[in-house]
Amino acid sequence: MIDTHCHLASADYDADRGEVLQRAWAAGLSHIxxxxxxxxxxxxxxxxxxSDPRLSATAGIHPHDAKDWSPGSAGWLARSLADPRVVAAGEMGLDYHYDHSPREAQHAAFRAQLALAAQAARPVIIHAREADDDVAAILRSDARTPVVLHSFSSGPALLRAGLDLGHYLSFSGMVTFRNWALDDAVRAVPLERMLLETDGPYLAPVPHRGKRNEPAFMKHTAERIAAVRGIDAAELIAATSKNARTLFGTRLNEAR
Ligand SMILES: [Zn+2]
Structure with missing residues (x-):
């Protein structure tokens, strides 16, 4: 299994990051x-x-911090994306739920980062919350590089835009929540466009809901998605891991 989205550098893991990683490898993770x-x-x-070839990094500016985007940020991101260990740009996008940055600033930072990712030939990880139409419009306006709609929980318009553009959808532990209502989206995504993630330390799947999430818990997400699609979890895991290697590149192969 490949966890395509974990905030493993977060202080939430400072006390026991080594043990978290040991549990991840023991649970069958091959890359994070x-x-x-x-x-x-x-x-x-x-x-x-x-420190470990089984880990890769991303670099980007979250929509919450879009107000901090500056010409200096562009130079920083371009330099970061030139490092072979940085396999994607992001997470970036739009968040109208919290609106921590003005929406115009969110749009500007998102568009600028998309363009820099395309120039660097890196895929992009997208955060979209209560901003489906504007995220879809920006993605339709610049589709030069593949994107991941991360922890997908959006409506049909963004689902349609993502699938039309040949992008990827990544599902988190949200699919195991009692109030999850998007099994149709889980079924609509072609297997070759689907990814798995934890979004740790957030969104721990049932039966760990409410606790700190970690990569070792991802099997619950895989099992739930496989059940919805009526396939074996092993088949789902093989397909999603292949997709992650295709999208994020050779670094994910080498350490296998
Ligand atoms: Zn995240």
Whole structure:
């Protein structure tokens, strides 16, 4: 299994990160993409990636911090994406639930990062919350690089845009929640466009809901999705791991 989205550099793991990783490998994880959603988080993610070939990093500016986007950010992101251990840009996108940054600033930072990712030939990890139509419009306006709609929980318009553009959808532990109502989306995504993630430390799947999430818990998510689609969990895991290697590149193969 490949966890395509874990905030493993977060302070939530500082006390026992080594044990979290041991449990991950023991549970059958082969690779973890460590999200760097700010310059500080990206530096920490890169340090982790440098310490273990089974870890890769990302670099980007979260929509919450879009107000901090500046010309200097563009230089920072371009330099970060040139590092082979940084396998994707993000997470980036739009969040109208919290609106921590003005929406115009969110749009500008998102568009600029999408363009830089395309220039660097890196895939992009997208955060979309209560902003489906605007995320879909921006993705339709610049489809030069593949994107992941991460922890997918959006409506049919963004689902349609993602599938039309040949992008990827990643599902988290939310699929195991009692109030999850998007099994239709789980069925609508072609198997070759689906990814798995934890989004740890957030969104722990049942039966760990409410606790800190970690990669070793991802099997519950895989089992739930396989059941919805009526296939074996092993088949789902093989397909989603292949997709992750295709999307994020050779670094995910080498350490297998
Ligand atoms: Zn995240």
């Amino acid at each position: 993409v460590v999200i760097g959603e700010s310059p500080v988080a990206a530096a920490a993610a890169l340090e982790l990636a440098a």
